[in-house]
Amino acid sequence: xxxxxxxxxxxxxxxxxxxxxxxxxxxxxxxxxxxxxxxxxxxxxxxxxxxxxxxxxxxxxxxxxxxxxxxxxxxxxxxxxxxxxxxxxxxxxxxxxxxxxxxxxxxxxxxxxxxxxxxxxxx
Numbered sequence: 001x002x003x004x005x006x007x008x009x010x011x012x013x014x015x016x017x018x019x020x021x022x023x024x025x026x027x028x029x030x031x032x033x034x035x036x037x038x039x040x041x042x043x044x045x046x047x048x049x050x051x052x053x054x055x056x057x058x059x060x061x062x063x064x065x066x067x068x069x070x071x072x073x074x075x076x077x078x079x080x081x082x083x084x085x086x087x088x089x090x091x092x093x094x095x096x097x098x099x100x101x102x103x104x105x106x107x108x109x110x111x112x113x114x115x116x117x118x119x120x121x122x123x
Contacts, residue, residue: 014106030097088112
């Protein structure tokens with residue numbers, strides 16, 4: 001399922017953050033990124049490039065361009081699916097960066113991704 005592929009792609013990032021000995025310093029870095037327009041802009045630019053690559057990988061899968069109803073996708077659905085997943089990832093990061101966040105980044109991403117399931121029904 002596409003959501004599993006996309007969610008798995010974020011595992012190294014979430015595990016890296018979750019395994020840090022000093023989560024306060026990692027939180028501070030995330031807070032700096034999310035509160036500084038230039039840093040956030042550059043970060044989102046890098047995410048956009050990764051998003052384009054991930055959408056291409058999704059389109060390249062066997063039957064990746066065929067939707068559940070049998071029609072051929074023009075590239076919109078993989079791009080939208082990956083875009084939504086990246087938005088959920090950024091939302092999880094921003095939520096995690098708050099001082100009062102009690103869940104791990106992985107748990108927040110899992111929680112956010114569960115909301116993405118209706119749009120990730122590719123086969």
